[in-house]
Amino acid sequence: MRARAYHKVAAGALTLTVGFAAPALAQSRTETLRYVTGASVNTLDPTMPGTTREAFAVSLATYDRLVAFGRKKLGDNWVFDLDTVRGELAKSYDVSPDGLTITFHLRPDAKFQDGTPLTAEDVKWSLDRAVSAKSLAAPQLLTGSLTSPDQFRVVDPLTFVLTLPKPDRLALPNLATVYPVIFNAKVARSHATEQDPWAQEWLKANTAGSGAYTVETFRPGEQVSLRRNEAWTGGAPDKPAAFKRLIVQSIPDAATRANLVERGDADIVIDLQANDAAALQSRGKLKVVSTPQFNAVTLVSFNNTMPPFDNVEVRRAIASALPYNDMFKAALFGRGTPLFGGNWPDGRPPSAGFPIPQPVHLDLAEAKKHLAAAGLPNGFETTFSFSVGQAATAEPVSALIREALAKIGIKVEIRKLPDAQMSTLISDKKVPFFTDGIVAWLPSTDYFFRNFYTGNQRWNYSSIMNPDIERIANTARFEQDKAKYDAEARELNAIHFAEMPQIPIWQPNQDAVMQSSIKGYVYQFHRQVDYRDLSRE
């Protein structure tokens, strides 16, 4: 404490000696937002394969979309709202009564950063690119029935029409994800080549957008500096973004990030270690907004096609043998929403949402009973895997799982694998028992089940092939009647619990740690900061 007081004196003396320069510097400092992160921004085009989440956040600052999500309160915090889609470049939009045609009326004052007006032609080119170019945009937009350029039509420079083959609930929300950002078609086309008709090479390191910020310097793996686009008026009510300058800096070491924000040198950070965030919160100097990642799930998963996990009794045995509370405290320090210990009156799912707390509890007698029913009363041997990238939380989890399962005779060998190796093994369906997470940008129940519980693909961790899940999820997707949708969603939840393809254990919190002067933070679908939300008091 004494040392810190000394530091203040030293800083004061320094300010005095620097004299004239200090006020100007201080002013530009308050108008600058410095965001530090352990990851890096690797591209300026969000559709490139391998794009990091931090790059998504930068893209939403440099580009606009047709529409964006509204926000709602979750507990004390603001989070994005899947059910409210508001215009961003569109001033307004109308959905036809049959749900097959969506008409967008563009803002007449919308301009690209080079000053040219933004028209429906640019919107069409950008959406054509999203569904046609080889990138990650096409498979995402497919989930909203957006598949072909034929669906996009220019009516006049300010009117754009989208048609759907079926009234898809997720068509509109898909346009609010990071992929269908609107490019300046004229500029992008001028950089297209025969091999690269969508200018993907050029747009990796350059921008041609209408967003709130322009890119000043882009050094992948180090930092990106952005300057405010004074002409951008997307912020309510018709104001440019609050910060004049934005610095997104990669600081690989988590302890250093915590030091920076505590010393006031960084303004906001969202990827601290859970214990650092807890310590900073307890010291009370900084604002810590701790939001459950309600669109993400951490799972303990089994490969349902690999013996002995192909037997539902074995999966149930493990679900009854996990020390949920200890795991939750050791891995997350309790900073999250548990998905265990739920109470399902009369054994039916109490909600149509996903994920919801499952009625699973630690009960060794029950676990042994299931194991005996599976014909394995003496247990078996298996491996439990996780990736290096998740070691901070997965390491304590795996140690506790090994200890707990030993009590019912299951011998577990822990495997910690490099990230690329882990994703390859999961994709090849070669991991019997592991922990990993899933995230849905559009967290509706049918979307979770369609993406994570169907098909022979990487994200179907449990490799479950259940015709009922497939049928109900695909019906629910086009369901217009809310009551029917809810009934179908509950049915999906019921099948999930009965089959126990994998065990949802919790939703970790996202701890956004910021200076107390920063306000406006909203937890966003891409689990990053939307810099345009923030301002300084």
Add this chain to the structure above:
Amino acid sequence: MRTSLGATTGRAARRLLSSAPALIGVLVFTFLLMRVLPGDPAVFFASGPNAGQAEIEAVRKQMGLDRPIPEQLLRYLGDVGTGQLGRSMTTGQPVMKDLRERLPASLELTFAALLIALTLSIPLGILAALRPGSAVDHGVRLLCSLGVCVPTFVSGLLLIYVFYYLLGFAPDPTGRLDVFAAAPPGITGFLLIDFALTGDWEGWRAAAAQLVLPAVTMALFVIAPLARITRASMLAVLGSDFIRTARSLGLSRTQIVVTYALRNAILPVLTIAGIVFSTMLGANVLVEKVFSWPGVASYALDALLSSDYAPVQGFVLLMAVIFVAVNLVVDLLYGLADPRVSIS
């Protein structure tokens, strides 16, 4: 003199030429090793939500991994021959560009660290050798043991905690230059040199301030081998006949220790310094990570974790080239230190 210089150049050229097969061997070995590792970069990078088999195949094709391995190898060798090292999926940039931007950062840090280490370790080694078994000798031994025992990330974090967090003397440990400061025009890529060339002494001070803590962290770790080898080598020389002769002739102590003893004892120190330099450049991932230093080692580690072939291969090749160059320079320095030694 001229002929001797010409002969040295000729020998140096022959040395470089004879190391070419080794370099190609390193290249092929790394290439094959990366492909044997059990991680598929295509799966890793096609990792967006909803990315399926089609996207994985597309990325594989884009990276050229759909072709047979011998063909990939030939193409890669051809690319390297024309100065191309492929493209990094991690940063989205050509590997050549990444390495060119990051190598000066690593070199600047390593040179600074080596300079600090040598200026500390040689006097310490000499002091210890002059009074073997004394309190000074034990003190130096203790210091060296501490330097080696404490891992660099611990000493790095400790230095940050004390000098940045508690005392506030050091600037924030985030890379080569304060984020709010203007970077100099990229002339050499070495910030200290570029700032000096443009006469921006305030910038120079800022860059030097950023450099101090990571350089000291790295130096602490290598003081031990350098000081120990100086001590051992000095002990051997100080006990030899010509030193006894010099003493009996009544030469001054400085002249005996510095001119005669040190010059003869410096050869092994040079060898070790060369090895230490190469090791520091490639192996100081932890220092680079802790101080967010944008160097080549942390770049290669990130690429390795995501099975990104091109940057790892480029990095290993770069290290091999540097190792050859450093060995050559050390051999040339031998000649200066002891004219009896030549690099042939």
